[in-house]
Amino acid sequence: MLRDRLGLPGSKNACEQGECGSCAVLLDDELVCSCLVLAAQSEGRSVVTVEGLRNGDILHPVQQAFIDAGAVQCGFCTPGLIVAAVDLLRHQPDPSEDEIREALAGNLCRCTGYAKIIDAVKLAATAGGGST
């Protein structure tokens, strides 16, 4: 639905079993794997994909931090990680490294080894990524 009908290819269709987090979206402000939600279950509810995070031409602080920290390689996992990081910073604007690791534990990246991704979330936290 998101990718083919609505033309929003940010959320990836990968593992289809909730294991990889690359399809993560916010459903009524709750982080979910969209591959495990029937479109009909989202009727009347708000769905925010990675495409919905930026404000016009201005990237969301978490998106900008991923670029600035060099946390993007192939990019496949990036949308899900960004949505999950946004969700974390909304609940915990100043997370510890353990909190970051637990919050992102459901997002698999096969390129970076996660160090830059965690740097990006810390950078976003200092940039006020939880405020939007």
Added chain:
Amino acid sequence: MNVLTPSTLDEALRHRAEFPDALPIQGGTDVMVDVNFDRARPETVINLNRVEELQGWRRDNGSLWLGAALSYTDVITSELASVVPALAEASRTVGSPPIRNRGTIGGNVATASPAGDALPPRLVEGAEVLLASTRAQRRLPLADFLVGPKTNALASDELIVGVRLTPCGQPQTFMKVGPRNAMVIAICSIALVADRERDELRAAFGSAGPVAGLITAPLSERSTFAEAVSNAASPIDDVRGTATYRRHALRVLVGRAMDRCLG
């Protein structure tokens, strides 16, 4: 696929009676995997997301009613974390944050996986499963509801409404063996209560038999209890681990759990 979205339990039960082949879905963390992998192609799905009667939890004359739609995140982040601490510990080991947001303690019972993380903590608390249909309501001890691997005692016109248990308030814990802290199907798991009030050790194992199983002994049998739990399990060799390893790990976990609960 035809999706029915009832807004009351009565309406949901009428759908269930009318479409016995329809697949009920709540959080979807198990159901949607089967759909996505073509293991299930239901003509009709009953989406339970809007059924108020399945939501939330409440205290009820000293016992606790947990709605079938209660998510793992709800258990971890609410006051329940201190009321049923082993269940909260187990909930925190389920999947990842997005899975814990959607996955429910009712779905965990419905799936009836031998590895269901939230099952052992409810067995040691003597939980009952509350079932409803247009015909009647009934309650079954959780141990009786779990019939076999991914098999339960739910009738084709019934829905799981919730579970009821009386929190013992005694020291308890949950432990799980797996290759990571997240996204892990247990190789084996244990919930343990050291119940000084009833002079009883209660342990329930997961992923070490066709269903999660409960073992009890007087506190005086502490020195042999780990062995007793390990012997009571009937693990198999599978992709996650061997039967021998599982029996060994259960012994270790029960020993550590008793140390944690009894000092």
